[in-house]
Amino acid sequence: MTASIDIDRARREFAPQVTYLNTAAYGLPPRAAHEAMLAAERDRAAGRMTTGQMDEVVARARGAFARLVGVPAERVAIGPQVSYFVGLVASWLPDGATVLVAEEDFTSVLFPFAARPGLRVRPVPLESIAEAVDGTVDLVAVSAVQSADGRLAPMEDLIEAARAHGARVLLDATQAAGWLPLPADRVDLLVVGGYKWLLGPRGTCFLTGDRELLAQLPAVAAGWYAGAQVWESLYGLPLRLAGDARRLDMSPAWQSWAGHAPALELLERVGVDAVHRHNLAMADRFRAGLGLEPGDSAIVSVPVPEGTAELLREHGVVASVRAGRLRCSFHLYTEEADVDRALELLADRVTVG
Numbered sequence: 139m140t141a142s143i144d145i146d147r148a149r150r151e152f153a154p155q156v157t158y159l160n161t162a163a164y165g166l167p168p169r170a171a172h173e174a175m176l177a178a179e180r181d182r183a184a185g186r187m188t189t190g191q192m193d194e195v196v197a198r199a200r201g202a203f204a205r206l207v208g209v210p211a212e213r214v215a216i217g218p219q220v221s222y223f224v225g226l227v228a229s230w231l232p233d234g235a236t237v238l239v240a241e242e243d244f245t246s247v248l249f250p251f252a253a254r255p256g257l258r259v260r261p262v263p264l265e266s267i268a269e270a271v272d273g274t275v276d277l278v279a280v281s282a283v284q285s286a287d288g289r290l291a292p293m294e295d296l297i298e299a300a301r302a303h304g305a306r307v308l309l310d311a312t313q314a315a316g317w318l319p320l321p322a323d324r325v326d327l328l329v330v331g332g333y334k335w336l337l338g339p340r341g342t343c344f345l346t347g348d349r350e351l352l353a354q355l356p357a358v359a360a361g362w363y364a365g366a367q368v369w370e371s372l373y374g375l376p377l378r379l380a381g382d383a384r385r386l387d388m389s390p391a392w393q394s395w396a397g398h399a400p401a402l403e404l405l406e407r408v409g410v411d412a413v414h415r416h417n418l419a420m421a422d423r424f425r426a427g428l429g430l431e432p433g434d435s436a437i438v439s440v441p442v443p444e445g446t447a448e449l450l451r452e453h454g455v456v457a458s459v460r461a462g463r464l465r466c467s468f469h470l471y472t473e474e475a476d477v478d479r480a481l482e483l484l485a486d487r488v489t490v491g
């Protein structure tokens with residue numbers, strides 16, 4: 139790995155033209171990643187793109203993700219979307235299995251279980267999900283950080299409760315990986331979409347987890363890219379899947395992976411702990427400006443009158459509305475002036491303190 143860099147240095151790699159408080163919707167690419175994605179597409183147009191280069195960017199992205207969350211690269215599968223990997227897990231569960239989920243979680247963590255006939259899906263409030271684990275639960279599937287409002291799952295309590303009752307845990311860290319330190323080696327499965335806090339384009343996703351459990355998941359969508367030797371797996375039987383998590387790989391959307399590898403490498407150089415400190419400092423500055431106590435999330439959700447997000451956007455501040463509230467998210471490219479700009483515009487519109 140190349141030398142580490144601090145947040146101020148990393149921020150210079152980004153070029154937003156607005157005050158961007160919307161990473162919970164999609165992350166911004168650092169310059170090198172943006173350029174790499176465009177270069178791959180330019181190479182394709184010119185007929186110069188090579189599959190060897192594309193294999194290399196997938197390997198770089200897999201390695202950087204593995205180091206970022208602290209798992210071996212052989213335990214990381216790559217795919218396009220969260221719901222695909224959650225669907226694999228749903229198809230592995232036996233008929234009659236019970237899946238405990240958080241009410242109002244993001245649907246990519248819910249629908250694959252609800253759509254699989256024969257499973258029992260039990261929604262409970264996020265706050266009591268650890269207490270709701272009992273001997274009837276086979277799997278708990280939950281987002282580490284809620285998309286709608288940034289609430290954190292009680293991960294330690296959940297891991298302990300699941301262990302005590304013999305349940306498995308699937309954590310969706312799409313709104314967490316990249317800024318929140320995660321218990322990646324203590325949950326059974328961890329799925330992460332790449333296009334938010336990991337700063338990738340859409341079309342990249344990772345699944346990691348316990349080695350034996352990964353080996354049990356059915357490779358229901360296996361193709362050539364899941365083969366033991368990718369370029370010797372193009373034609374004909376017999377089935378010859380990779381011996382590690384690559385057996386669950388889906389063939390990569392090349393340009394997306396070209397655009398993701400340098401972004402993951404930048405995050406790795408900054409380090410999750412530094413990003414965590416920075417993002418919480420920005421979120422807490424925002425909270426303080428609104429009269430709120432400090433929090434534990436890089437996503438802050440506040441009630442606002444209708445039209446507030448549009449007003450912000452007219453003034454160059456980009457945030458989202460989710461579940462009827464304004465959702466602002468703060469990442470390594472956010473600076474104090476961004477927070478203050480949003481606060482100025484929100485001054486008479488938010489009354490939460």
Ligand SMILES: Cc1ncc(COP(=O)(O)O)c(C=O)c1O
Nearest residue numbers: 219220221244246281285312331
């Ligand atoms: C927690 C969570 N999981 C997954 C996704 C995206 O799902 P998919 O990759 O299936 O589009 C999002 C998007 O907002 C999310 O917040």
